[in-house]
Amino acid sequence: MLQGIGFVLDNSARKELEQRKDHFLGMASHELKTPITSLKLQTQLLRKQLAKQDIHNVDTALSRMESQLNTVIRLVEELLDLSKIQAGKLEYAQETVNLGDVLQEVVEIVQQTQTTHTIAVEHAGHPPFLVGDKARLGQMLLNLISNAIKYSPEADRVEVDIKTSEEVVTLSVRDYGISIPREQREKIFERFYRAVAPHQRAFPGLGMGLYIVSEIVKHHRGTITVESERGKGSTFHVTLPRKSP
CATH class of the missing domain: 1.10.287.130 (Signal transduction histidine kinase, dimerisation/phosphotransfer (DHp) domain)
Known part of the structure; x- marks a missing residue:
């Protein structure tokens, strides 16, 4: 007792x-x-x-x-x-958003400040319209692309791919940098977690970006996953439903 x-x-x-x-x-x-x-x-x-x-x-x-x-x-x-x-006070708007336009704005902003990498964008399928918060979706894209650049210092290219079906928009951000060990791939979306080895502590950050990204994706009823292969970099996949419930 x-x-x-x-x-x-x-x-x-x-x-x-x-x-x-x-x-x-x-x-x-x-x-x-x-x-x-x-x-x-x-x-x-x-x-x-x-x-x-x-x-x-x-x-x-x-x-x-x-x-x-x-x-x-x-x-x-x-x-x-x-x-x-x-x-529980992070606010979200509900509006029709063209994720392709938001991505283009983010890419232009990043390219103005990051001259080491070229950001290549590809679209496929229907125009990527969905219902959500334009500012938060832009924040999600900015975090994913900035991370891809930060963790691929030896590379010069980041690839972003948008595929749209009648039901969902799928976004993929690929880098050619350091890989993420398999045992850490689920943990990287936790608050303050950083998937870097002791000798990689030079990478700046507090381990909040991917946690916030995952919360934004979760609020939009989407999913986020990561694929990573040693020596070949990582790819983050975000799938978002096009319509609100």
Whole structure:
């Protein structure tokens, strides 16, 4: 009986600790977002003003600053989304979305900042219309493509394929980078999990991107899986129903 009481108290304390941690993540993310966004705006303004004065080497330095700021902003936004997911407060719109158009926008944004890789896109089947949240689907695509680039530093190409049937849209993102061991392929969608070996810790990130992607896919009643072969890279497959229930 005493063991049962001890277990209940221990479980209750663990839940309270989890709630405090999630609350802290949400609060910290919210507090960080405002000054970082302001700093980015000031950097952009400074860049424009100095460009008019034709000062050499300034544009390159400010571009690098802006790139690093974008990285920090993305991390903060992921922390904020994470806290909302844990609280069940991540909001989704319901609208008709052309996933092909969303993909094109994401690819253009990524190609402006990532010059090391070419992103090749292929479409097949019907136009990829579905019912969902355009912004969240864009976030899903951005995370998958950015991950593909990040984990294939020795390659120069990422392939994205969209196939559309009457019932579903299937998206595949393929890289030619490091592979994911079979025993880790289910765990990579867990919160804070990173499928990298100790000697690969140079890869940045907190292990939130794929967790958020999987939550977005799950909310759209879809599935996400990964295939990976040693020395040949990885391919993530996302299948989304075209109609809302």
